[in-house]
Amino acid sequence: MHEWSLAESVITTVLATLEKEKAEEAVEVKVVLGELQQIETDIFKFALDEIKKETKLKDTKFILEIEEAVLKCRICGHEWSYKENLKELDESYVESIHFIPELAHSFIKCPKCGSPDFEVIKGRGVWIEYIKAKKRGD
Amino acid sequence: MDPRISIIDKRLSQIKRIIAVASGKGGVGKSLIASTMALILAEKGYKVGLLDLDLYGPSSHIILGVEKTFPEEEKGIVPPKVKNVEFMTIAFFAEDRPIPLRGDDVTNVILEILSITRWSNLGFLVVDMPPGIGDEVLDAIRFLKRSEFLIVTTPSKVAISTVMRLIKLLVEIKAPVLGLIENMKLIDTDLVIKAANEANIKYLGAIPFDHNLERSIGNPDELLKTEFTNNLRNILSKVLA
Numbered sequence: 001m002h003e004w005s006l007a008e009s010v011i012t013t014v015l016a017t018l019e020k021e022k023a024e025e026a027v028e029v030k031v032v033l034g035e036l037q038q039i040e041t042d043i044f045k046f047a048l049d050e051i052k053k054e055t056k057l058k059d060t061k062f063i064l065e066i067e068e069a070v071l072k073c074r075i076c077g078h079e080w081s082y083k084e085n086l087k088e089l090d091e092s093y094v095e096s097i098h099f100i101p102e103l104a105h106s107f108i109k110c111p112k113c114g115s116p117d118f119e120v121i122k123g124r125g126v127w128i129e130y131i132k133a134k135k136r137g138d
Numbered sequence: 139m140d141p142r143i144s145i146i147d148k149r150l151s152q153i154k155r156i157i158a159v160a161s162g163k164g165g166v167g168k169s170l171i172a173s174t175m176a177l178i179l180a181e182k183g184y185k186v187g188l189l190d191l192d193l194y195g196p197s198s199h200i201i202l203g204v205e206k207t208f209p210e211e212e213k214g215i216v217p218p219k220v221k222n223v224e225f226m227t228i229a230f231f232a233e234d235r236p237i238p239l240r241g242d243d244v245t246n247v248i249l250e251i252l253s254i255t256r257w258s259n260l261g262f263l264v265v266d267m268p269p270g271i272g273d274e275v276l277d278a279i280r281f282l283k284r285s286e287f288l289i290v291t292t293p294s295k296v297a298i299s300t301v302m303r304l305i306k307l308l309v310e311i312k313a314p315v316l317g318l319i320e321n322m323k324l325i326d327t328d329l330v331i332k333a334a335n336e337a338n339i340k341y342l343g344a345i346p347f348d349h350n351l352e353r354s355i356g357n358p359d360e361l362l363k364t365e366f367t368n369n370l371r372n373i374l375s376k377v378l379a
Contacts, residue, residue, distance in 0.1 A: 002214065002254060009141040010141045012144045013141040013145070095208075099254065106236060117238065124246070
């Protein structure tokens with residue numbers, strides 16, 4: 001149910017941005033979901049729909065895109081997909097990474113050289129790609 | 139755009155005071171002071187939270203004797219209660235494994251923890267800060283905007299010189315500093331009083347080295363009965379009354 005917390009963060013951020021930019025309404029918002037966080041898209045979408053009902057975003061269209069998580073070893077330069085890790089990673093570790101993606105460094109090692117010193121070059125967590133908004137008079 | 143930043147203020151909005159227990163130097167007893175302080179405040183009837191931000195070496199769960207547990211999920215993470223203290227630590231998720239993090243990772247972990255943890259309407263959130271003046275301290279200043287700093291040192295020239303650097307930083311950025319606690323005092327010296335005077339912050343008192351303290355680690359009931367805790371109670375009554 002961590003998805004609710006993330007959905008609430010997205011709604012709060014869009015509302016704060018509208019206020020900051022003195023915009024009237026958000027027409028479309030694109031949210032990228034990094035694969036590393038293993039977001040349940042259906043629950044996230046449901047949470048967004050439920051939370052937005054109570055706000056001025058009730059008619060806003062949310063576009064969700066899942067981004068593949070790619071990791072790159074800082075020691076040997078090897079790049080790999082988190083999908084490879086998912087095949088053999090203990091479920092409880094996937095759950096920990098779901099809450100705090102940086103814990104990948106505690107549970108995953110470079111498949112080539114065994115180092116935990118890698119970077120997540122894409123697909124880490126939840127990100128708002130853009131907000132299409134209307135200002136008064138637009 | 140990172141959606142986590144906007145939600146943090148909301149998550150902390152029901153908390154009256156945030157007390158960051160910091161030092162700059164490791165091994166001076168920050169975690170013991172932070173954990174015991176949370177227990178003392180809960181004993182007094184306050185609603186209290188304890189957040190262990192020492193990401194590389196979390197130890198509050200050892201002090202409080204928290205067994206392996208995974209926090210309850212309810213539209214985020216509900217911090218489990220230990221002796222009436224709402225408690226959050228990265229150790230819940232990392233178990234005993236090493237947590238090798240670089241700078242940006244540290245900020246990401248702190249953002250994630252602060253944005254998903256659903257504290258109740260606390261009177262106090264006590265934050266156990268890591269040593270140093272690196273990312274965690276800078277992020278605590280950035281994201282835990284209302285933090286009041288309680289500084290801990292031992293009466294050692296080696297510790298004081300590093301602790302003074304943290305105090306100078308906090309004073310420069312006008313962060314509220316509640317004062318300086320002298321911990322593990324073994325010999326008669328006024329080094330810490332002089333340091334507090336030099337930095338123009340309050341000297342809050344000394345906690346003598348308690349040879350029996352180690353025996354109560356992992357047992358909050360026993361911890362509350364120690365000389366260490368009695369001394370800390372006296373100090374806190376002056377500063378958090």
